Amino acid sequence: MRINGRSQVRPEPGVEIVASRPDPGLGDRFAPAGRPTAVVEVVRDGETWFLAVRxxxxxxxxxxxxxxDATVPTLSAFLxxxxxxxxPNESGGSEGLR
Incomplete structure (x- = not known):
């Protein structure tokens, strides 16, 4: 994936973008204000993936x-x-998606 300065995502060969939401508001723990971000639903090799892109x-x-998966079946659920x-939480925040 490639993200440009306007938070538009372009796929690499073999990846199909199904849906994309630019600047989804994941907060400063994901990316500082003003940095391009997006969440994307893609299909690669017949499997559906959700991506947090920055x-x-x-x-x-x-x-x-x-x-x-059954817990996160849609892009809205992933977001x-x-x-x-x-x-943020009592101890400062989680580790994110990793």
Whole structure:
């Protein structure tokens, strides 16, 4: 995946984008304000994946994958899940999606 300065995601060969939401509001633990981000539903090799995508310093792209399952079956469910993973908590915050 590649993300541009307007939070638009482009797939690599062999990956089909099903849906994308730019600037999904995952918070500062995911990316500082103003940095391009998106959540994306993709299909690769017949499997559906959800990705939290961010631009990293130097202009590269980082895509953190989560394979579709019964717990997180839609892009909206993935977005809700990802927001909880990056939300601050009593000990400062979670580890994110990793």
């Amino acid at each position: 631009r990293i310093p130097g202009g590269g792209t980082e895509a953190i994958p989560y394979r579709k 809700a899940y990802a927001r909880t993973q990056y939300a």
